[in-house]
Amino acid sequence: xxxxAQGTWVEIEQVVLKPxxxxxxxxxxxxxxxxxxxxxxxxxxxxxxxxxxxxxxxxGRELSGTLITVLPSYNHSFGTTVPELLTIGTEVEP
Amino acid sequence: xxxxxxxAAVTARKNEIMKASLGIDFSDFITSPIAFDYERMMxxxxxxxxxxxxxxxxxxxxxxxxxxxxxxxxxxxxFAGPGKGARIFVKDEAANxxxxxxxxxxxxxxxxxxxxxxxxMIAATSGNYGAAVASQAAQRGLKCIIVQExxxxxxxxxxxxxxxxxxxxxxxxxxxxxxxGPELFYMLLRTLEETGFFNASLYTPFxxxxxxxxxxEIVEQVRARCGQNPDAVVITHAGGGNLTGTxxxxxxxxATETRIVACSVDLGGLHMASDKDFNxxxxxxxxxxxxxxxxxxxxxxxxxxxxxRALRYMDEYQLVTQGEVFYVTELLTKLEGLERGPAGNTxxxxxxxxxxxxxxxxxxxxxxxEYTGAGKHHNRQLSFARENGIEVxxxxxxxxxxxxxxxxxxxxxxxxxxxxxxxxxxRSYLKNAIKALPVEQWTETDYAFLAADIKVxxxxxxxxxxx
Numbered sequence: 267x268x269x270x271a272q273g274t275w276v277e278i279e280q281v282v283l284k285p286x287x288x289x290x291x292x293x294x295x296x297x298x299x300x301x302x303x304x305x306x307x308x309x310x311x312x313x314x315x316x317x318x319x320x321x322x323x324x325x326g327r328e329l330s331g332t333l334i335t336v337l338p339s340y341n342h343s344f345g346t347t348v349p350e351l352l353t354i355g356t357e358v359e360p
Numbered sequence: 361x362x363x364x365x366x367x368a369a370v371t372a373r374k375n376e377i378m379k380a381s382l383g384i385d386f387s388d389f390i391t392s393p394i395a396f397d398y399e400r401m402m403x404x405x406x407x408x409x410x411x412x413x414x415x416x417x418x419x420x421x422x423x424x425x426x427x428x429x430x431x432x433x434x435x436x437x438x439f440a441g442p443g444k445g446a447r448i449f450v451k452d453e454a455a456n457x458x459x460x461x462x463x464x465x466x467x468x469x470x471x472x473x474x475x476x477x478x479x480x481m482i483a484a485t486s487g488n489y490g491a492a493v494a495s496q497a498a499q500r501g502l503k504c505i506i507v508q509e510x511x512x513x514x515x516x517x518x519x520x521x522x523x524x525x526x527x528x529x530x531x532x533x534x535x536x537x538x539x540x541g542p543e544l545f546y547m548l549l550r551t552l553e554e555t556g557f558f559n560a561s562l563y564t565p566f567x568x569x570x571x572x573x574x575x576x577e578i579v580e581q582v583r584a585r586c587g588q589n590p591d592a593v594v595i596t597h598a599g600g601g602n603l604t605g606t607x608x609x610x611x612x613x614x615a616t617e618t619r620i621v622a623c624s625v626d627l628g629g630l631h632m633a634s635d636k637d638f639n640x641x642x643x644x645x646x647x648x649x650x651x652x653x654x655x656x657x658x659x660x661x662x663x664x665x666x667x668x669r670a671l672r673y674m675d676e677y678q679l680v681t682q683g684e685v686f687y688v689t690e691l692l693t694k695l696e697g698l699e700r701g702p703a704g705n706t707x708x709x710x711x712x713x714x715x716x717x718x719x720x721x722x723x724x725x726x727x728x729x730e731y732t733g734a735g736k737h738h739n740r741q742l743s744f745a746r747e748n749g750i751e752v753x754x755x756x757x758x759x760x761x762x763x764x765x766x767x768x769x770x771x772x773x774x775x776x777x778x779x780x781x782x783x784x785x786x787r788s789y790l791k792n793a794i795k796a797l798p799v800e801q802w803t804e805t806d807y808a809f810l811a812a813d814i815k816v817x818x819x820x821x822x823x824x825x826x827x
Contacts, residue, residue: 282538282547289367289543296635299513302539303547306529323534325480325503327555340526342519342735345743350754350768354687355694 269312270319270336277306277338278321278331305329306338363553370549378663381552381559383476386664393797395809396665398672402608405468405565409612412468413573419499420457421467422573426581426725427452431695436715439773446591446718448711450726451578454700457499458531459731461574462492465601466560468570470496473558479503480557484548484662486510486521487645488703488730493560494531504533505557507547512540512638519744520644520702523735540638545662561662568605568667575609578725579618589615591722592714594707596646597622597677599661600654600670606727607673619675623710624651626679626778627762639748640763642682642741646706651677655785657792671789671814677780680709681760683768684775688712689738691772701736704729713777742766786814787824799825 270276283301307321307329319333363369370377379385389401407415416422429448437445456463466489473481480503483493490506497504506528511517517525517537528535536551538544552559561567575593582590593610595603607620625647630637632649641647655674658666689705692698708726715724734740742752751765757774759767769775793810802810811818 283367283543287367288541289546292541293631293634296541296633299539299635301541301543302511304511304537305534307534324529324532325505325534327505327534340522340734342517342522342526343740344734344737345519345740348739348742348746348752350752351686351690351739351742354690354768 269314270309270333272309272312274309275306275337276309276319276321276333277304277335278319278329279304279334280329280331303331304334305331309333365550367543367546370546370553373553374549375664377549377552378559381557382561382564382663383472383558384564390665392803392806394793394802394806398669401665402565402569402667405569407468407569409572409576412569415471416464416467416570416573419467419470419496421463422456423577424455425452426450426578426585427698429696432691432712433715435691435695435772436712437720440716443720444716444718445720446715446722446724447720448715448724448726449582450704450708451574451728453574453704453728454731458488458491458495458527460488460492460703461571461602461728461730462487462489463495464570464574464605465489465562465567466492466496466570468566469493469558469560469564470500470502472566473502473560474500476558478558480505480555481560482507482548482551482555482557483560483562484544485562486524488524489562490524490533490535491527491531494528494533497533498531503557504531505536505551505555506533507536507544507551508538509540509544510537513635516639518639518644519735519740523733540633540635542633548662559662562599562601563661563663563666563668565667568601568608571601571605572609572612574727575606575611576613578606578727579610579613579615582723582725586723588723590618590725591718592619592621593725593727594621594623594711594714595727596703596706597624597670598645598647598650598654599668600658600666601668602728603670604668604673620673621676621678621710621714622651622670622674623678623680623707623777624648625685625706626681626760629761630763637763639744640750642745642766643685643702643706646703648679652785656788669813671786672812673815674782677782677785678710678713678777679780680706680713680777681757681767682762683757683760683766684777685709686738686742686766687769688775698729699732701730701732702738702741709775710777712772712775786816789814790821790825794825
């Protein structure tokens with residue numbers, strides 16, 4: 267596995283609370299899951315995906331966790347067409 | 361000696377962390393587990409409306425346009441009774457820096473944080489407030505951290521919240537993206553403690569005072585255009601700050617007869633802390649998951665006493681279905697040439713249900729809009745619902761079942777909304793007050809506070825507590 271270079275913008279994952287450490291008043295389905303944190307920053311030292319890594323966030327804070335994404339980006343969209351919306355407000359249907 | 365960072369230990373240090381991060385000593389206002397001097401707490405922020413308007417104009421906030429929705433009003437009049445069909449206006453709050461009215465709330469907190477010498481600000485919010493705080497912090501030269509609940513255990517993010525993560529990072533904030541869970545507050549406390557930053561809580565007096573200019577502007581603009589006060593102002597209701605601030609502004613401007621109508625999207629049956637339900641909601645705010653609990657007990661928030669107290673000002677509370685809001689959203693685009701996001705469209709939906717019952721010479725104001733975009737757009741939310749196994753169809757909106765079926769009306773007259781029983785909400789508020797302090801220990805001050813806090817007289821409180 268190739269090492270990601272120091273200074274690269276990456277995303278890390280922290281297990282903030284293991285399932286057994288979580289808040290007492292949780293619904294059943296949430297209780298079984300770890301409480302996870304994702305945060306992005308500049309890699310402080312070269313590391314491999316899936317390895318422990320330290321980042322410096324955009325405001326200069328140092329945080330550590332598992333390296334999960336290189337150059338994280340956003341690809342949320344307007345979604346696939348929802349035909350039910352198309353004719354609303356048109357002469358077809360005032 | 362490193363401090364115990366466990367969930368219980370950090371939560372136990374809440375008051376100490378809050379006091380350091382807010383710079384307000386709430387105990388100064390508190391007289392009992394129920395009563396506190398609300399008006400003094402609000403005025404002792406030290407900002408007049410003129411100060412607030414000046415501060416907001418410095419950071420591209422306020423004086424947003426008021427548009428009349430003539431085509432939508434005509435469409436309502438086609439089926440409303442004779443002489444019915446009030447004029448619908450909308451306050452385009454999307455024009456504020458960062459695209460929503462939340463900039464009004466963040467602007468005063470940012471000014472206060474800078475004045476008190478804090479190096480940065482933190483807010484725990486998955487909504488527009490994050491981008492608002494990040495945008496205001498950037499303009500005031502402050503660092504910013506936003507703590508958000510973003511993704512479920514499959515690591516699938518709610519598209520509307522993913523867009524907000526993007527926006528906060530765009531304004532230079534460090535964004536802490538969390539999985540589903542109420543421990544968001546624990547994360548906020550830990551981060552406040554580690555950084556010493558200012559807590560830009562939604563629920564401080566600063567946060568609410570900042571919204572009052574919105575109420576004032578509405579009155580001034582409607583008077584200038586129509587020579588009268590608005591008959592009703594419709595407000596999307598979640599945590600209560602939007603309604604509280606706007607209502608206080610309307611009153612400050614002398615519109616004391618204007619009816620304050622809250623509106624939330626009905627998400628009944630979905631659990632707000634459930635990993636499974638998280639991505640089966642098509643609305644991330646302005647829904648009953650927040651609207652009802654925050655109205656019936658405001659002091660469940662990070663600050664010791666919440667400045668957002670919706671039942672103190674609310675005259676009517678309407679629920680609308682997800683399908684009805686999506687329908688009205690599409691109409692706003694197709695009939696009025698405006699593409700706006702879900703929060704404003706929720707109150708716009710209730711404005712339709714009100715306008716059809718009101719006279720043609722009356723005025724209903726939809727008190728906000730918010731921007732829309734990838735992830736937030738109603739087409740994305742509907743396609744996302746389908747991807748999560750929810751049925752989407754056209755038909756009678758009574759068939760909407762949160763988490764199972766979204767039924768988009770076929771005609772505007774099917775948009776009816778559901779008016780809530782205000783007295784029922786007030787009684788459940790009293791039940792929560794009894795949990796805070798047994799009735800036997802209530803003093804006259806407690807009774808007077810409760811009456812004001814749910815907009816009734818003391819006799820009503822005494823009568824309903826006995827039941």
